[in-house]
Amino acid sequence: MSKFQVKWGMLATGGIAETFGRDILLNPDTRGVHDVEHVVVAAAASSSQSRARIFLDKIGAPETAVAYGSYKELAQDPNLDIIYIATPHSHHFQHCMLCLESGKNVLCEKPFTTNAEQLEVLIRTAKEKNLFLMEAAWTRYFPLSLYVREQVTSGAIGTVYRTFADLSMISSPEALPDSHRLVSPDLAGGVLMDTGIYALTWVFQTLFTTQQIPAAPAVLSALRKYRLGTDEQVSMLLTFPRRVGGDAHGIATAGVRTATDPDEKSTAGPAVRIQGSKGEIQVSHPAFRPTKTKLICTDGGIEEREWPQPGPGPGSSWYNGFRNEVGGVLNQEGEGHGMFWEADECAFALRDGRKESQHHTLAESLVIMQVMDQVRKQNGIRFPGKIETAIYPVDI
Numbered sequence: 001m002s003k004f005q006v007k008w009g010m011l012a013t014g015g016i017a018e019t020f021g022r023d024i025l026l027n028p029d030t031r032g033v034h035d036v037e038h039v040v041v042a043a044a045a046s047s048s049q050s051r052a053r054i055f056l057d058k059i060g061a062p063e064t065a066v067a068y069g070s071y072k073e074l075a076q077d078p079n080l081d082i083i084y085i086a087t088p089h090s091h092h093f094q095h096c097m098l099c100l101e102s103g104k105n106v107l108c109e110k111p112f113t114t115n116a117e118q119l120e121v122l123i124r125t126a127k128e129k130n131l132f133l134m135e136a137a138w139t140r141y142f143p144l145s146l147y148v149r150e151q152v153t154s155g156a157i158g159t160v161y162r163t164f165a166d167l168s169m170i171s172s173p174e175a176l177p178d179s180h181r182l183v184s185p186d187l188a189g190g191v192l193m194d195t196g197i198y199a200l201t202w203v204f205q206t207l208f209t210t211q212q213i214p215a216a217p218a219v220l221s222a223l224r225k226y227r228l229g230t231d232e233q234v235s236m237l238l239t240f241p242r243r244v245g246g247d248a249h250g251i252a253t254a255g256v257r258t259a260t261d262p263d264e265k266s267t268a269g270p271a272v273r274i275q276g277s278k279g280e281i282q283v284s285h286p287a288f289r290p291t292k293t294k295l296i297c298t299d300g301g302i303e304e305r306e307w308p309q310p311g312p313g314p315g316s317s318w319y320n321g322f323r324n325e326v327g328g329v330l331n332q333e334g335e336g337h338g339m340f341w342e343a344d345e346c347a348f349a350l351r352d353g354r355k356e357s358q359h360h361t362l363a364e365s366l367v368i369m370q371v372m373d374q375v376r377k378q379n380g381i382r383f384p385g386k387i388e389t390a391i392y393p394v395d396i
């Protein structure tokens, strides 16, 4: 069978760009995907061309892959099918616009933009130019997430009334320089935008994505602030109005002072609980890359499932001991990371002529950005004007 090939350009060469690049270069046959394949044909680093070259070598891109020392050159490369944007969130809007204005399809890291106004401009621009645009909400594309959504829509747990989702990992903001993307207001730092979005992802994909006529939720929230004014803990209570079943509640929390899984043995219980009239589905920590589910029915039925990420297999050196950005060994021997699922969705969309994801519409991304806008407004968090602006181009 001939495979549909997607030629990727990588905009930025930092931590997650490396993980994504390594992942999409794994043979798709190892995950049972036989009709598409990914090639990295170019990368750009803002600092220097040599950094982009080192990056391409590190991820194992073909020798023919082109290294650029500026994002503009990458955006103008006529040999690309799609550009993956992996700069800090503060820069997503300007970099997405650069690519869309250059006629390129885009997959942009989470969170999509700094605010909903920026996302509206991106969606409008992509539509005007007939381009594909998608937020890299990678967790949604895991077979585990598809299974959970299927349990919800098939009624396996009855009417769903509530979802709890937490992504808390103890780490010390004090140990980071004030300029670090996780804490700096200049880079849209803070927990809400960085990890709170995963708690929201679980609330949304169980209470919004699964609805035939989804409606935006009402939002109540509280934040604890770090000394730089960005947040270190967030608690959100979302009320989703529904035509059938009445209101459903989503409780989404995240933070760096407590842990969802303090002993890393799941003693404290699941990270996500989706609760319905006939039972609940539990999902393991971490909410961004869970590997276990438990379906518990009120009739006594229990189904426990494991969802290891596929990969090249034991003995392969590619991922063994691969470290995530907080320093923990995340992947089991021979496992991929799991970012290839979202890349596959981009490939299917490009092949089939779709302009957005089939699992996560642009309209839903926009509602999530509007929720985050409200949480920031309710708690007085505003970023500098140059990264909140919806004007393009602005030099940041």
Ligand SMILES: NC(=O)C1=CN([C@@H]2O[C@H](COP(=O)(O)OP(=O)(O)OC[C@H]3O[C@@H](n4cnc5c(N)ncnc54)[C@H](OP(=O)(O)O)[C@@H]3O)[C@@H](O)[C@H]2O)C=CC1
Pocket (backbone or CB within 6 Å): 011, 012, 013, 014, 015, 016, 017, 044, 045, 046, 047, 048, 051, 086, 087, 088, 089, 091, 109, 110, 111, 136, 138, 181, 187, 194, 288, 325
């Ligand atoms: N899906 C996931 O699991 C994860 C997603 N992310 C998301 O990916 C994005 C990037 O995160 P991560 O890779 O950890 O960040 P890094 O700091 O490791 O990398 C960011 C990259 O962006 C480029 N960049 C351009 N402008 C700036 C600037 N003003 N300040 C800092 N860097 C800049 C850098 O330079 P250069 O161009 O030279 O490479 C750098 O390589 C974030 O939006 C984050 O939310 C992050 C971690 C996990």
Ligand SMILES: O=C1OC[C@@H](O)[C@H](O)[C@H]1O
Pocket (backbone or CB within 6 Å): 194, 195, 288, 325, 326
């Ligand atoms: O997307 C992410 O997932 C894992 C976190 O550790 C990271 O900070 C975040 O950006």
